[in-house]
Amino acid sequence: MTSLKTSTSFPSRIDRVLAWALRGAGVLAGSLAFMLVAFIAMESLPILAAIGPFRFFTDPSWHPLQDRFNLLPMLAGTLFVATGAVILAAPLGVLSALFCRYYAPAPMAVAYRRLVELLAGIPSVVYGLWGLVVLVPLLGRIQPPGQSLLAGILILALMILPTIALLADSGIANVPRDHILAGASLGMTRWGLIRRIVLPSARPGIIAGIILGAGRALGETMAVLMVAGNVVQVPTGFFDPVRTLTANIALEMAYAMDGHRSALFMGGLLLALLTIALVAASHRFGKGPAFA
Amino acid sequence: MKRLQWAFTLAILSMAAGCSQSGERNGESPGKLVITGSSTVAPVVGEIARRFESLHPGVRIDVQTGGSSRGMADCRQGLSDIGMVSRDLKENEGDLIPYALARDGITLITHRDNPTGDLTDAQVKAAFSGAVTNWSELGGPDLPITVINKAEGRSTLELFLSHFKLASTDVKAHVIIGDNEQGIKSVAGIPGAVGYVSIGAAEYAMGREAAIRSLALNGIVPTLTGVGDGSFPLSRTLNLVVKSSPQGLLKEFLEFAQSEKVHDLLENFHLLPITD
Numbered sequence: 071m072t073s074l075k076t077s078t079s080f081p082s083r084i085d086r087v088l089a090w091a092l093r094g095a096g097v098l099a100g101s102l103a104f105m106l107v108a109f110i111a112m113e114s115l116p117i118l119a120a121i122g123p124f125r126f127f128t129d130p131s132w133h134p135l136q137d138r139f140n141l142l143p144m145l146a147g148t149l150f151v152a153t154g155a156v157i158l159a160a161p162l163g164v165l166s167a168l169f170c171r172y173y174a175p176a177p178m179a180v181a182y183r184r185l186v187e188l189l190a191g192i193p194s195v196v197y198g199l200w201g202l203v204v205l206v207p208l209l210g211r212i213q214p215p216g217q218s219l220l221a222g223i224l225i226l227a228l229m230i231l232p233t234i235a236l237l238a239d240s241g242i243a244n245v246p247r248d249h250i251l252a253g254a255s256l257g258m259t260r261w262g263l264i265r266r267i268v269l270p271s272a273r274p275g276i277i278a279g280i281i282l283g284a285g286r287a288l289g290e291t292m293a294v295l296m297v298a299g300n301v302v303q304v305p306t307g308f309f310d311p312v313r314t315l316t317a318n319i320a321l322e323m324a325y326a327m328d329g330h331r332s333a334l335f336m337g338g339l340l341l342a343l344l345t346i347a348l349v350a351a352s353h354r355f356g357k358g359p360a361f362a
Numbered sequence: 363m364k365r366l367q368w369a370f371t372l373a374i375l376s377m378a379a380g381c382s383q384s385g386e387r388n389g390e391s392p393g394k395l396v397i398t399g400s401s402t403v404a405p406v407v408g409e410i411a412r413r414f415e416s417l418h419p420g421v422r423i424d425v426q427t428g429g430s431s432r433g434m435a436d437c438r439q440g441l442s443d444i445g446m447v448s449r450d451l452k453e454n455e456g457d458l459i460p461y462a463l464a465r466d467g468i469t470l471i472t473h474r475d476n477p478t479g480d481l482t483d484a485q486v487k488a489a490f491s492g493a494v495t496n497w498s499e500l501g502g503p504d505l506p507i508t509v510i511n512k513a514e515g516r517s518t519l520e521l522f523l524s525h526f527k528l529a530s531t532d533v534k535a536h537v538i539i540g541d542n543e544q545g546i547k548s549v550a551g552i553p554g555a556v557g558y559v560s561i562g563a564a565e566y567a568m569g570r571e572a573a574i575r576s577l578a579l580n581g582i583v584p585t586l587t588g589v590g591d592g593s594f595p596l597s598r599t600l601n602l603v604v605k606s607s608p609q610g611l612l613k614e615f616l617e618f619a620q621s622e623k624v625h626d627l628l629e630n631f632h633l634l635p636i637t638d
Contacts, residue, residue: 133531135514202544207551215508215536215552296547300513300538311537321540325401325515327428 110338117332126336132302134322134330141337146304147312148341150219151294152287155226160280162227163234168264170235171242183239190232198293201225206297213309217299220308225293230283237282241275242268281352288344291316315341393421395615399433399446402517403463403600406631407446410624414615421611434458437605443612445603448517458603461616464633467561467589467597468518470577471546473553478502480578487526489556492534497554510548510557511535518542522558525596542632549574561589561597562632590634600633 121139129140166186170179201221210216245268253267269276291314299311300321313321315337323334397407404427411423428436433445437458451460470486472478478500481489488494489507497505511533512519523530537555539545542563549555550573561584564576576584579596588594608616618624625635 131531133514136529136531199547202547203551206548210552214506214554215510215548217537217548217552295540296544299536301535302538313538321513321538322515325427325513325517327432330515 107342110335110342113335114332114339117329117336120329126333132318134326134333137329139329139333139336141315141318141333141340143302143304144313144315144318144337145340147219147298148288148314148316148344150305150312151222151226151298151314152284154219154223155230155287156280156284158223158227159231159234159283163231163279163283164238164269164276166231166235167238167242168268170239172260172264172268183236186232186235186239189228190236194229194290194293195296197225197229198296201293201297209309215299215311217297217311218309219298219305219312222294222298222312222314223308225297226287226290229290229293230286233286234276234279234283237279238272238276241272241279244275245271277352277355281348285345285348288341288348289316291320295320393418393611395421395423395444395612396426396442397423397444397446397602398426398428398436398442399444400430400448400517400600401427401515402448402466402520403446403602406464406627406633407602407619409627409630410619411615413624413627414618417618418611418614423615434603437603440605443604444616447601447603448520448598449601450599451601451603458605459607460601460603461620462636463600463602463619464628464635465589465592465597465599466517466521466633467584467586467594468521468558469561469564469584469596470556470558470579471549471564471574472556472577473549474573474575475553476502476505476575478577480581482580483526486579487528490526490528490534491532505554508536508552508555509534510537510539510545510552510555512545512558513538513540516540518558518560521596521598546572546574558596560632561586561594562629562634566632586634590636599636 117139126139126141129138131138132140132143166182170182170186174182201224202217205224206216206221208216209218209221249267249271250263253263258266294314295317298314298317300313300317301311302313302318303310305312318337319334322330326334395411397404397411404425408425411425415421415423426442430445430447430449433442433447434455435445436442437445445458447460448466451458470481476497478497481500485494485500489500490509490511492509494500495507497503497507500507512522514530519530522528523533537548537552537557539548539557542559545557545559546563546567549557556577561576564574564584565586567574568576578584579594582588582594584594584596589597602616602619604612604616620636622635628635
């Protein structure tokens with residue numbers, strides 16, 4: 071009788087306490103996200119009020135100590151690096167998940183999945199350090215200095231690959247077995263099954279992985295800072311150094327004051343807007359299986 | 363019930379808003395010092411202040427950055443007790459009393475395999491402004507020069523630019539770095555690189571077999587001793603300044619900051635303690 075009391079659906083005290091605790095947690099999380107964006111916006115307000123929103127895109131260069139605040143090269147840098155990394159990592163991640171689920175022998179699949187999970191857990195600064203002492207000198211042999219857009223893309227692709235692979239993998243694992251059996255009984259080939267049944271119904275998981283990966287790529291700071299060269303310019307080739315918005319903040323915030331500091335927060339606001347756009351896009355494209 | 367939920371939500375939000383506004387400074391208490399100024403000096407003074415606080419319970423020391431000029435202005439106007447200034451005082455600044463805290467120097471570094479041993483001021487200026495783009499023009503091998511510069515606002519950049527009379531817009535950098543450690547790793551990875559880092563950091567790295575070498579400037583080899591006695595040109599004194607002859611707690615703190623008890627902290631920041 072007493073044990074029933076806590077688990078029947080009849081509203082009891084424990085339910086009410088739980089409901090309020092959950093509401094509290096929800097409000098806390100929601101207001102934290104809201105306050106964070108509000109704080110960034112407030113910190114960038116002084117510079118916005120002083121020079122307006124357009125000079126961030128029309129000023130001749132980024133020399134904040136000399137009142138030049140062009141953020142466009144950094145915005146381009148962030149977009150190029152993140153897009154390049156996603157273009158490289160997304161197909162690889164999906165292929166890796168397919169290999170793991172449909173082609174690898176069982177023991178190898180398990181070992182392989184553990185390996186990918188391990189990759190996902192390595193801190194970004196370690197990737198950065200590896201990039202700086204191994205990858206950059208290699209690229210530098212092709213064309214100095216080696217610290218470049220390409221180095222940034224490669225490091226980021228390596229970092230987001232495990233995220234995409236793991237989420238694609240669990241998306242594929244959740245494809246209803248009935249669908250696959252039905253397909254197989256119709257005499258579909260393995261590739262036919264994958265292409266016509268597995269990939270379409272795993273689409274939400276795959277898209278979620280790509281969005282998460284893209285989000286990580288947009289926000290990644292240390293690894294990119296260490297390998298991308300950080301010169302403020304719109305790159306014209308893969309071997310040109312670039313600076314991302316995040317690297318800009320990390321490099322200059324410690325020493326920035328007044329307008330300079332505020333302009334860095336403006337960069338942060340741009341990043342926040344990019345992330346919001348990304349989340350919105352994921353809601354638009356990430357829904358349900360294509361054939362459902 | 364619905365109304366209660368809203369009240370709850372509002373209560374949390376207003377509490378959060380309240381938190382963000384309560385950062386105002388309290389009134390002056392006898393056990394409190396305010397130090398403002400140079401962002402080069404602030405990190406180490408922050409550490410010194412923490413140690414001083416732990417030795418003197420009840421004392422609060424507030425260290426804020428804002429640049430050398432603000433440090434002096436605040437001190438003159440009585441907004442702070444001590445100003446931090448990352449250079450020697452000029453003649454027309456005699457109204458402030460300087461207490462030398464440490465000396466700081468930077469050295470040009472290049473890859474270990476680069477045989478170039480010495481550069482003049484004019485050569486450094488030419489390389490960093492992009493007028494010269496190959497080591498062969500500086501008496502070295504046929505190798506493109508990769509200029510490694512520091513990010514805007516860094517104190518080493520400030521000292522470098524003021525010594526070579528360059529504006530930060532003049533520098534044509536190929537790579538921009540943050541701290542000394544990243545500078546050393548970058549130079550070690552690029553055969554044609556030239557960059558500059560704090561002398562202390564360079565000596566430490568070379569002691570640990572990093573693939574870099576330090577370049578002499580106008581024939582003067584950069585050493586910590588040269589920084590100490592001022593004979594190496596790319597160096598400066600970091601000062602704490604006060605408005606009038608210090609008394610009580612202020613005097614005690616200045617004596618502590620100049621004593622041997624903080625030398626280990628200075629060395630952590632690659633600064634040279636002043637011993638005389």
